[in-house]
Amino acid sequence: MTSTETNSTVAPARKQLTIKVFGVGGCGGNVVSQIHRMGFGGAQLIVLNTDSQALAQCPLPYKFNLGITLNGGLGAGGDPERGRAAAQEDEARLRELCTGADMVFICAGLGGGTGTGAGPVLARVAKECGALALAFVTLPFDCEGSRRMRQARLGLEEFKAAADGVICLPNQKVFKLIDENTSVIETFTTTNELLAQGVRGIWQLVTRPGFINLDFADLCAVVRDRHSESSFANAEAVGPHRAKEVVEKLFANPLLDGGAALGEADALLVSLMGGPSLTMAEVNRVMDQINRQCENAHLIMGAAIEEALGDRLTVTLVASRRPSHAADLPQAAAVEKAEPAPASRGGSDFETLGSAIVAKPVARSAAASPALEKVAVAVAEFDAVGAAPVAATRTWRSRKKPKAVHPELGLETVTTGPFQHSEPTRHNGVNLDVPTFVRRGMPMN
Amino acid sequence: MLNLFFPKKTTVIVGLEIGTAKVAAVVGEVTDGGGVNVIGIGQCPSRGVRKGEVVNAEHAAEDVRNAIVEAEKSADVEIASVYLGVTGGHLTSLNTHGVFTSVSLDHEISQQDVNEVLANAKVFNRPSENYVLHSVRQHFTVNGQAGIVDPIGMLGENLEVDMHVIHGVTTRLQNHMRVVAGLNLEVEQTVFSGLCSALALLDNEQKHIGALVVDIGAGTTEYVIYAEGVIKHTGVIAVGGDHVTNDLSYGLRMAPARAALLMREHGAATLDGVADQTLTLTSENGFPDRRVDLHDLRRIMVARLEETFQLIDGEIGELGFHDQLRAGVCLCGGGARIRGIEKLAGNVFGLPATLGRANAVGGLRSASDDPELATAVGLVKYGAMRQKGNQSTGLVGKIKGFAGSLGLF
Ligand SMILES: Nc1ncnc2c1ncn2[C@@H]1O[C@H](COP(=O)(O)OP(=O)(O)OP(=O)(O)O)[C@@H](O)[C@H]1O
Ligand SMILES: Nc1nc2c(ncn2[C@@H]2O[C@H](COP(=O)(O)OP(=O)(O)O)[C@@H](O)[C@H]2O)c(=O)[nH]1
Ligand SMILES: [Mg+2]
Ligand SMILES: [Mg+2]
DSSP states (O other), X not given: OOHHHHOOSSOXXXXXXXXXXXXXXXXXXXXXXXXXXXXOTTEEEEEEESBHHHHHHOOOSOEEETTHHHHTTBOOTTOHHHHHHHHHHTHHHHHHHHTTOSEEEEEEETTSSHHHHHHHHHHHHHHHTTOEEEEEEEEOOGGGOHHHHHHHHHHHHHHHHHSSEEEEEEHHHHHHHSOTTOOHHHHXXXXXXXXXXXXXXXXXXXXSOOSBOOOHHHHHHHHBTOOOEEEEEEEEEOSTXXXXXXXXXXXXXXXXXXXXXXXXXXXXXXXXXEOTTOOHHHHHHHHHHHHHHOTTSEEEEEEEEOGGGTTOEEEEEEEEEOGGGOOSSOGGGGOOOOSOOOSXXXXXXXXXXXXXXXXXEOOOOOOOOOOOOOOOOOOEEOOBOOOOTTHHHHTTOOTTOGGGOBGGGTBOOOOOGGGTTSOOXXXXXXXTTSOHHHHTTOOOO | OOOSSSOOOOOEEEEEEEXXXXXXXXXXXXXXXXXXXXXEEEEEEOOSEEXXXXXXXXXXXXXHHHHHHHHHHHHTOOOOEEEEEEOOTTOEEEEEEEEEEOSSTTOBOOHHHHHHHHHHHTOOOOOTTEEEEEEEEXXXXXXXXXEESOOTTOBOSEEEEEEEEEEEEHHHHHHHHHHHHTTTOEEEEEXXXXXXXXXXXXXXXXXXXXXXXXEEOSSOEEEEEEETTEEEEXXXXXXXXXXXXXXXXXXXXXXXXXXXXXXXXXXXXXXXXXXXXXXXXXXXXXXXXXXXXHHHHHHHHHHHHHHHHHHHHHHHXXXXXXXXXXXXXXXXXXXGGSTTHHHHHHHHHTSOEEEXXXXXXXXXXXXXXXXXXXXXXXXXXXXXXXXXXXXXXXXXXXXXXXXXXXXXX
């Protein structure tokens, strides 16, 4: 028949997502440079600073000097007020830079002047332009003094109010994790790498059409409107045992609160990326291990092939949990969101990405207590505001399948691709939407 | 006799399937002999439907409109009402049993007794939000004597009836009707798509000696068992061609659209002759792009299709229907176009399996030949039978209401 040729189980044209990554201030610039060094196609990298000297040293092509008439290119002098004023002066320019972006990442080190003051302004502008704004920030070392820390925490609150989500990594945690004698510079480098991986992980999560696809809507399903803290982790491994190693590395990742973050997580989003050699068996192995650590969680996973990864396998994980287990940051986290939600954006823009998602509600059995030694805490706060891609599925909820839903989470399995908006096909507890050959464990050549 | 008072108008009947892959409207004329002549077909790729259910009413309405307009043009008629096919994973079917006992032993069974026993059979447990789509009469039993078609006038104190009932979530059924109503089209009746496909394919003999009809669509697979001339069992699995495509896109790591194309061009429900073969795909601009292992492609397809058949086979096996299916398995729906599908079905069910053709349908060729039109063609047949029934009931004034009473299936 003629009909099926053109039938669209997927929308015909794949919309190219426009993604911009901003580095604000000295730390932000360093993180973005690191992202650049790691090789990062597909997103525009932009560095903003009040300090023209720092900008000059930055190897990236897109740079902008904030508040040049205000500060004369001499920096913000560690004063967030001056950083904010500089950004406000150039708000029109920021707006220009954000226009047309679907997603904006903002990297900044909190505690100084530029990142702390200008960053939240940029987040607000980005959201006003209709982009999803996610911030990746650091908190200062203890030795930098309490004034900086106070300043940083205020900045964090502002970020949370302005951005959709904030992932925060305290420098001190990383410092503790690596060798005591490591220099501050090296610690910075490690932190920058972690943040860069984080940005890249999320970026890949929402842009790469995977063979198990995750998209923006899924990200929202895990973090949106939850007012809970999200831990974030990323790990990479090579070689024949990479599936096993990558999980070990993941659990040791300082961004992940070790066993606790997974054990307490009530929603978990996992994205796997590998080179063309990635096998289903490996995907299964990784998911199996993660699964065992978070038996209480509503788990959403995606997997994709990225040619450039070659022999490497990377795993990105966002773990969301109830606020009561707040680890480190002050509970002032409950500060109201000042920013109104932007015009509804949701799955629609992103739904063209592809195939299937395996959403796996995990049985509520007692979690095997994970024995992990290397434990460091990083708390990320997600106040993701966005449209409701979940709402559509909600009306389709069937009472036959109560297991697909964790009522207390207000989370619903979001299915993308051909089965978007439809309820999962279950038969004797088996989700038939998951490819048969996967469920049967058939290896592919 | 010249009938001046009731001029006989040619009855045009339209069957509409709002499918997952396509919307199909088939226009049929009832011939003097009571047969059906298909005089027009309209089709449109479907965008608002997933797994057989409307998820985007706007898109669905637009696609239905397009299909209807095309059908109107092709048949040169104006369409005012349609018979509407419905399906979905929420549908449930069951066989119910009704009993009526009269006081006297030599009681002559009346119409009223029949009504009573039918009403009795319709009392069964179902969720309150569910709507009974069909309750189809199977057989009566009089004083233990089973298999009676018309008990009226027989003597007996015990009258029993077996019925096949299909019900589903009311709101989900209404989604379909709302789309049609929004276009100012009247819905004559909603009918389970699987029944329509069976109606399109099977002749009386097959219905009597027993047959299984499987309609493999894009989003759902419906199955219907006929034996002894009546519906014995029906079901839906919300798995179809879209799942095959998705499995391929997942397993071969390619966009679903590309996987769908690959499935058409190189797909089959068999592993025969593909060992160690690879395909070289070309990109949009004609350059060799990547290689695909043909063996993997087929294994993925076979796994899915085999599983779907196995699920149906397991169910009918449990119910003990295998021995009753002497006419074997009849396949339709777009999935019946998959090469080698009948062989796979034959192996799984252990029964002869064939590709079904619409039976006793004249007019346009594709109406009887295209497997994906089975549902819509069956709807027309259903409509034709119902109108015939209505005419006779109008005269006799005896039976009113649902399909089962009219013995349409
Ligand atoms: N030549 C072909 N080769 C393989 N598969 C085919 C071919 N033609 C159609 N199909 C399959 O048939 C499906 C479409 O079938 P059909 O038109 O019966 O679906 P539908 O009636 O719209 O869906 P449903 O009844 O599930 O709502 C497609 O998903 C496609 O996979
Ligand atoms: N991880 C990391 N943290 C940094 C780096 N540079 C500075 N910081 C931290 O970020 C805070 C703000 O510094 P900086 O970005 O230079 O200030 P700004 O330019 O005024 O925003 C400092 O207090 C440090 O804790 C860096 O390269 N990596
Ligand atoms: Mg169909
Ligand atoms: Mg169907």
